[in-house]
Amino acid sequence: MTLAPHRHQTDDLAECGWRTEEIVQPDGSTAFEMIPLTEEEFLHPEEGYHLPNSTFHDRIAGDIKDILTRRYLNDPTTAVFGDLIIRWEIANFKDHCPDTCVVFNVQEKDRVRTEFLVNSEGTRPCLVVEVVSPRYRKADREIKVRQYARAGVQEYIIFDRRRVRNQVLDEVLGYRLIDNVYVPITPDDEGRILCETVGLLVGLHDGEVVVVDAQTQERLLRASELEQWAIHAQQQAAQAQQRATQAEEEKSQAEQRASEAEQRAAQLAELLRSQGIDPIEFKVNSED
Known part of the structure; x- marks a missing residue:
């Protein structure tokens, strides 16, 4: 099997994403050609489509999915999915494949x-999170707003990074479904969006996801931060163990010195007695 880029669109594959198409060669052999996605295919991908991404996209999408997954790890009825095709099963309405979504009231979560x-599961995503793909910014920021509202998604969160006047601008946008219409969510003073569905404040700081429990104000750590915390905790534990070992060694050495001193004192007392000298009187006289 041969896999080759589309002959006219090689440079667009990374930016557009791609799908593969089987091509029968003149000699009868089969090749699979990489075809850039159209905007419609990006909006409604099927299994096997390769969606465009970037290091920013991968990091943000991965972090938000990881944080949400850990939040609901012990909840058997709440699932967090990433890059899973959602079949809305709505007439004349196509499917989506969000970066991350949260679904309540799920049966067999780990299946x-x-x-x-949606119809077979008896529930639908309550929260969808998308990280904007630059080539399809309008699709993520405008078209999907209308489509996710029609699909009945209670909240839609968008992470975006774009360049404005040679400066990098990070944005978080949010929409909440009210009377079947999406209403923009006003950010707080720190630019964070309140997701009522999951009880979290979400934002961006220096290009990194920030997620805070809206009730406790506790910040939920990213996987990289948890790893750093674990390493730091291990280092502290190792240092504490080293100090304890050193203290134990010092204690043992002190006990050994005390034992040796007692032995020498006993030997001296025995020597004095062998010479007819009372060790106690000898000690008193020595002190005088």
């Missing part, structure tokens, strides 16, 4: 799924 059938 392997290649797609999520």
Whole structure:
């Protein structure tokens, strides 16, 4: 099998994403050609489509999914999915594949799924999170706003990074479904969006996801931060163990010196007695 980029669109593959198409060669052999995605295919991907991404996209999408997954780790009825095709099963309405979504009232949360059938599952995503793909910014920021509202998603959060006047601008946008219409969520003073569905404040700081529990104000750590914390805790534990070992060694050495001193004192007393000298009187006289 041969896999080759589309002959006219090689430079667009990373920016557009791609799908593969089977091509029969003149000699009868089969090749699979990489075809850039159209905007429609980006909006409604199927299994096997390769969506465009970037290091920013991967980091943000990965961090938000990881944080949400850990938040609901012990909740058997709340699932967090990433890059899973959602079959809305709505007439004349196409499917989506959000970067991350949260679904309440799920049965068999850990069952392997290649797609999520809304009617069959009896529930739908309550929160969808998308990280904007620059080539399809309008799709993420405008078209999907209308489509996720129609799909009945209670909240839609968008992370975006773009360049304005040679400066990098990070944005977090949010929409909440009210009377079947999305209403923009006003950010707080720190630019964070309140997600009522999951009880979290989400934002960006220096290009990194910031997630805070809206009730406790506790910040939920990213996986990289947890790893750093674990390493630091291990280092502290190792240092504490080293100090304890050193203290134990010093204690043992002190006890050994005390034992040796007692032995020498006993030997001296025995020597004095052998010479007819009372060790106690000898000690008193020595002190005088």
